[in-house]
Amino acid sequence: MIALIDIGNSRTKYCVVSQGKRGSVQSFANELLSNEYLSQCFNRINKLIVASVSHNKLTDKIELWCHEQNIDYQQVVSEKSKNGVCSAYHQPSQLGVDRWLTLIAAKALYPSKNTLIVDAGTATTIDLIASNGAHQGGWILAGIETLFSCVQENTSQVKAKVVKTASLSFGLNSSENVNNATWAATVGAINLAVTQSEQQGVVIDEILLTGGNGGALASLLSHQCKVIEDLVFIGLQAYI
Incomplete structure (x- = not known):
């Protein structure tokens, strides 16, 4: 085993x-x-x-x-190419291995589709892979909890508590303001990534969400998407 x-x-x-x-x-x-x-x-x-x-x-x-x-x-470390996937990084080893593995997994699951991958954990990463396996680049931003902590640690007057429910509604108190803004910022980034992909000539066929906050994000997105919790492990299995 x-x-x-x-x-x-x-x-x-x-x-x-x-x-x-x-x-x-x-x-x-x-x-x-x-x-x-x-x-x-x-x-x-x-x-x-x-x-x-x-x-x-x-x-x-x-x-x-x-x-x-x-x-x-x-x-496992990030490489220039594997299983039909080609990294966009000039120095492939600098691409986070978790992102590299989700690219391999996306290619295995959807070999002929343009796919946007969102891995929502401590950081939220967004990567685009074209149908030919070419990584088109991506973004890294602070994850939901990290965004919340950043506001708490760098402001003296904003007092907020964690709200477990994911929402895009305008908040009616400081806790709702900060919590809902973290989701809004992340959803906004994903929506903009879809637009940016099209501007780069790649029309999205699939949006895949993974990571601890993937399921909650899926409930907030207007775009059709799929939550695949074990996406990294699908990529890791390619190394057996």
């Missing part, structure tokens, strides 16, 4: 692949990663395939543990 591991800025997600089929995705906070936890989760695994946008100390810890347990270790 092979474990696919996606290390994000704050959480690590993983799933096990057996006979070509992915199991359910599990997750834990990055600070919980330890040799004991690795042994508990991956004691029956033959190989670990890891992608990380976090600190090297986490991948170093996993690699050392694999070496001690005689388990194959592979870390």
